[in-house]
Amino acid sequence: MSATIIDGKAFAGTVREKVAGHVSRLKEEHGITPGLAVVLVGEDPASQVYVRSKGKMTVEVGMKSVEHKLDVETPEAELLALIDQLNNDPEIHGILVQLPLPKHLNEDLVINSIDPAKDVDGFHISNVGLLGTGQKSMVPCTPLGCLMMLRDHHGSLSGMDAVVIGRSNIVGKPMAQLLLGDSCTVTIAHSRTKDLADVVRRADIVVAAVGRPEMVPGDWIKEGATVIDVGINRIERDGKNKLVGDVDFDSCAARAGAITPVPGGVGPMTIACLLANTVTACCRANGLAEPEGLTA
Ligand SMILES: Nc1nc2c(c(=O)[nH]1)N[C@@H](CN(C=O)c1ccc(C(=O)N[C@@H](CCC(=O)O)C(=O)O)cc1)CN2
Numbered sequence: 001m002s003a004t005i006i007d008g009k010a011f012a013g014t015v016r017e018k019v020a021g022h023v024s025r026l027k028e029e030h031g032i033t034p035g036l037a038v039v040l041v042g043e044d045p046a047s048q049v050y051v052r053s054k055g056k057m058t059v060e061v062g063m064k065s066v067e068h069k070l071d072v073e074t075p076e077a078e079l080l081a082l083i084d085q086l087n088n089d090p091e092i093h094g095i096l097v098q099l100p101l102p103k104h105l106n107e108d109l110v111i112n113s114i115d116p117a118k119d120v121d122g123f124h125i126s127n128v129g130l131l132g133t134g135q136k137s138m139v140p141c142t143p144l145g146c147l148m149m150l151r152d153h154h155g156s157l158s159g160m161d162a163v164v165i166g167r168s169n170i171v172g173k174p175m176a177q178l179l180l181g182d183s184c185t186v187t188i189a190h191s192r193t194k195d196l197a198d199v200v201r202r203a204d205i206v207v208a209a210v211g212r213p214e215m216v217p218g219d220w221i222k223e224g225a226t227v228i229d230v231g232i233n234r235i236e237r238d239g240k241n242k243l244v245g246d247v248d249f250d251s252c253a254a255r256a257g258a259i260t261p262v263p264g265g266v267g268p269m270t271i272a273c274l275l276a277n278t279v280t281a282c283c284r285a286n287g288l289a290e291p292e293g294l295t296a
Pocket residue numbers: 050096097098099100121141142232243262263264265266267268269270271
């Protein structure tokens with residue numbers, strides 16, 4: 001079997017076009033411009049790239065972009081004061097604090113200080129609870145992007161066996177909730193899972209989100225399964241730097257029915273879904289109908 005490559009880069013482009021359409025309608029019909037504030041603490045090189053990209057794409061879809069770049073040693077109280085200011089700014093509909101944060105900052109405290117209605121990352125404990133109980137919430141961007149690609153490829157996911165490898169709060173757990181919401185039979189596998197290969201071999205859908213380069217070999221994949229690779233791992237091979245996912249692409253593609261590449265798969269969908277969440281948050285804040293197809 002030679003797998004269909006799910007082109008996340010192209011799909012993200014169509015999501016951004018839809019977002020841009022909604023933004024221009026919000027401006028023309030209601031005089032509202034959605035605003036997104038991104039906060040970066042420190043100078044982590046990868047985070048700097050992602051934050052730059054978020055700002056650029058926010059402006060490209062016609063939204064207001066605000067960036068706050070804080071010194072690596074910023075005291076927690078100062079960061080919390082900035083979030084409070086953004087929570088109370090009527091021109092800001094979405095707030096995102098780029099992760100990871102420097103070690104001296106309490107990530108849970110910082111995330112939970114964001115107004116849940118403006119929490120476009122969907123990491124606030126209220127949004128986690130709402131998603132877990134099947135209620136309307138802000139949905140974390142990376143799992144939302146994976147769900148959109150799966151729905152686009154399969155139509156209905158109902159009754160499919162899904163395995164999520166990885167139990168992080170920002171990808172593994174919300175991904176499992178979303179798949180359950182679409183009536184998949186879901187297993188969350190992790191480092192202590194017994195017979196991981198056998199568990200993965202039963203799955204129609206495999207979402208790999210462990211952060212270990214090329215950990216999943218092709219012979220774990222059921223013929224025709226769909227493989228969604230969330231991993232973004234920088235490795236050195238043959239003296240060159242390379243970006244690889246959590247699955248061994250060539251051997252998995254040889255057995256899968258469809259697979260996302262790295263780069264160009266899940267990654268670009270993360271930022272597209274951030275923009276989608278910002279429009280959703282803006283519509284909710286103004287009591288307007290939510291854009292269709294941009295939420296879970
Ligand atoms: N507050 C948040 N922090 C972080 C999140 C998040 O969703 N919210 N996710 C990641 C980083 N991230 C966005 O912030 C992100 C990661 C990767 C990509 C992407 O497009 N990757 C490209 C490859 C880019 C490269 O060469 O490095 C791809 O996969 O094609 C976008 C956004 C952690 N922090």
